Amino acid sequence: MDSPCTRPPCFRKAERPQLCSLLPAPHPLGMAATGVLSKELVSRLLHVHFKDDKTKVSGDALQLMAELLKIFVVEAAVRGVRQAQAEDAILVDVDQLEKVLPQLLLDF
Numbered sequence: 001m002d003s004p005c006t007r008p009p010c011f012r013k014a015e016r017p018q019l020c021s022l023l024p025a026p027h028p029l030g031m032a033a034t035g036v037l038s039k040e041l042v043s044r045l046l047h048v049h050f051k052d053d054k055t056k057v058s059g060d061a062l063q064l065m066a067e068l069l070k071i072f073v074v075e076a077a078v079r080g081v082r083q084a085q086a087e088d089a090i091l092v093d094v095d096q097l098e099k100v101l102p103q104l105l106l107d108f
Contacts, residue, residue, distance in 0.1 A: 037066045076104055 039062045046057055046065065057065075079100035080092040089096065 037069055039063070039066065042066045042069065072104075072108060075107075076100065079104060 042062050042065050080096045083096040083100050084092045
């Protein structure tokens with residue numbers, strides 16, 4: 001990579017440097033410019049957890065998985081904001097996301 005990674009530390013781990021280049025360019029407000037995950041990123045995320053390296057995923061399945069991940073991330077953000085507001089916090093922190101995560105996972 002030519003420029004240093006500006007992603008959060010969880011995306012800068014040495015064992016996963018190739019994922020950083022697949023993320024959409026950051027928006028000045030911290031959001032992805034396009035609002036969608038690339039098929040390459042979704043494919044790479046899925047293949048990390050497949051036991052068989054020969055497993056293939058169709059384009060439609062990748063598109064569906066990308067939409068599901070987008071909905072999951074947006075819902076996590078919304079619930080984190082609501083939790084922060086309930087606690088009179090100015091910013092959403094990991095603490096608020098940890099509090100909403102159990103119910104979020106049950107809902108999905």
